[in-house]
Amino acid sequence: MYEQAQPELDRILTLVKSCPEELQAKGFELLLHGYVESQLHRRPVETVKETHNGKSGPAPDESEDGADGVVVPAAIRTRFKSLATRSKVTPEQLADLFDFNTDPFTFASVTVEGRNYYEKARKVALLVAAKSYLTTGRWVADWEEIKALCIDNSCYDAGNFAKAMREATGMLFKTVNVPTSVELNSLGTTEAHTLVGQLAGNAADQ
Amino acid sequence: MLPTSDALESLLTRAKQLSGALGKRGASQRIQPALKTEAGAIAREWLSVSPVLREAAICEGAKLDQYDADMQGLLAGSAVHSRASALRKKLKAFVEGASGAVVVPLIRRAGSSEQVLARQIEAAFTAPLTSGEATYVDEAARCVTVAAYRAAMIMLWAAGIAHLHTAIESRGFPAFIKAVDSTQTRKGHPFSIVKADAKVSSRPELQRLPDAALLVVSMELFGYDLQVYQELARLLGQRNDAAHPGQSQPGGQDVQQFAAKLNNNLFTMVS
Numbered sequence: 001m002y003e004q005a006q007p008e009l010d011r012i013l014t015l016v017k018s019c020p021e022e023l024q025a026k027g028f029e030l031l032l033h034g035y036v037e038s039q040l041h042r043r044p045v046e047t048v049k050e051t052h053n054g055k056s057g058p059a060p061d062e063s064e065d066g067a068d069g070v071v072v073p074a075a076i077r078t079r080f081k082s083l084a085t086r087s088k089v090t091p092e093q094l095a096d097l098f099d100f101n102t103d104p105f106t107f108a109s110v111t112v113e114g115r116n117y118y119e120k121a122r123k124v125a126l127l128v129a130a131k132s133y134l135t136t137g138r139w140v141a142d143w144e145e146i147k148a149l150c151i152d153n154s155c156y157d158a159g160n161f162a163k164a165m166r167e168a169t170g171m172l173f174k175t176v177n178v179p180t181s182v183e184l185n186s187l188g189t190t191e192a193h194t195l196v197g198q199l200a201g202n203a204a205d206q
Numbered sequence: 207m208l209p210t211s212d213a214l215e216s217l218l219t220r221a222k223q224l225s226g227a228l229g230k231r232g233a234s235q236r237i238q239p240a241l242k243t244e245a246g247a248i249a250r251e252w253l254s255v256s257p258v259l260r261e262a263a264i265c266e267g268a269k270l271d272q273y274d275a276d277m278q279g280l281l282a283g284s285a286v287h288s289r290a291s292a293l294r295k296k297l298k299a300f301v302e303g304a305s306g307a308v309v310v311p312l313i314r315r316a317g318s319s320e321q322v323l324a325r326q327i328e329a330a331f332t333a334p335l336t337s338g339e340a341t342y343v344d345e346a347a348r349c350v351t352v353a354a355y356r357a358a359m360i361m362l363w364a365a366g367i368a369h370l371h372t373a374i375e376s377r378g379f380p381a382f383i384k385a386v387d388s389t390q391t392r393k394g395h396p397f398s399i400v401k402a403d404a405k406v407s408s409r410p411e412l413q414r415l416p417d418a419a420l421l422v423v424s425m426e427l428f429g430y431d432l433q434v435y436q437e438l439a440r441l442l443g444q445r446n447d448a449a450h451p452g453q454s455q456p457g458g459q460d461v462q463q464f465a466a467k468l469n470n471n472l473f474t475m476v477s
Contacts, residue, residue: 148317
């Protein structure tokens with residue numbers, strides 16, 4: 001479970017050093033606890049992969065959890081499988097993109113890359129629309145959720161955010177309703193599948 | 207109700223523009239009336255949203271205290287002779303810090319999965335809602351923000367029954383009684399659950415009728431088929447599970463689907 005712990009431990013120590021001295025011990029404890037917790041949450045997926053690859057034991061019951069060991073809410077299971085198939089990733093890889101331990105589920109730590117703010121913000125919109133597809137069946141991204149994920153990805157430019165979305169109307173987006181939602185067109189949906197595939201592949205590699 | 211992040215960003219932009227305009231006037235007391243009006247408007251707008259932000263507990267209280275004090279000073283200063291530099295000073299902390307201290311927390315809050323789910327539930331109702339129905343849907347949306355999923359289902363069902371009652375009233379009670387008569391001529395389940403006392407002629411009597419019987423009579427009255435009825439009966443079952451002690455533990459997505467099915471099978475079918 002801790003084969004790759006050294007780089008994480010180094011990162012934790014670096015972060016701890018940036019804390020005031022009297023808080024360093026507590027900070028170390030909290031960060032280490034967080035890391036251990038994150039590893040514990042990853043175990044079911046890894047266990048299933050090992051069992052499956054080694055072909056020992058029965059195959060996971062897909063009808064029950066839909067993602068080979070990861071508990072996907074029953075209400076979204078069908079669309080989850082469909083998204084995994086169309087994004088050309090396994091359900092386990094796709095599950096790594098989301099945190100199903102919370103209800104409603106959220107994105108796991110996701111890093112969206114792009115050449116500039118505009119490109120990154122639009123990719124974030126595609127990603128949020130994919131999450132919305134899981135929950136509602138519609139490729140419509142919530143405006144505020146796009147903004148929040150943009151802040152997490154350091155690509156929120158308040159003055160140009162709406163412009164970045166509007167200018168992609170016809171390219172990726174069918175409609176941009178400021179300040180409520182962004183609906184993808186067919187090209188946007190295809191791009192969203194590609195992006196989900198890339199990010200899910202990366203998330204699984206980490 | 208919390209302001210949208212766009213509204214707050216717009217206020218911050220106006221404050222920055224005002225600060226820039228005041229900066230050009232240095233320490234002069236000769237300030238254009240339009241600038242003073244804008245200063246007063248910005249201060250008033252902030253002071254109206256500040257209590258809501260404080261109640262939501264998403265921003266640091268000390269920052270809100272500072273902005274409140276500054277804005278009260280700005281409001282007072284905008285009504286009397288003041289130096290441009292004095293008014294600008296009152297805006298300084300807000301202009302420099304509100305983005306990180308207020309706007310970002312507000313965006314994070316509005317973009318949280320609970321708030322997104324609440325909006326999805328409201329958006330699931332594509333059919334027009336009366337104000338009474340909208341009140342129930344709004345209450346359901348607020349329930350999901352605090353993970354009260356069972357309570358949300360009960361509120362959504364209440365919206366559905368309110369819709370049904372209104373639709374029956376608008377068709378008229380004679381038509382409803384005729385539908386009861388037709389239903390009673392049919393044999394077997396579910397028609398057999400409609401009793402003779404279902405022939406009502408007022409809203410209070412209608413409110414006493416069991417929801418299960420209403421759904422059956424409404425098949426006749428509004429012309430939806432057995433499949434739609436069965437879907438509605440399943441939703442009623444979910445609602446009853448939510449309202450009574452038991453092992454049912456609906457999640458957020460269950461509430462979202464409940465809302466979507468209620469819209470598709472009741473709100474769009476019955477009018």
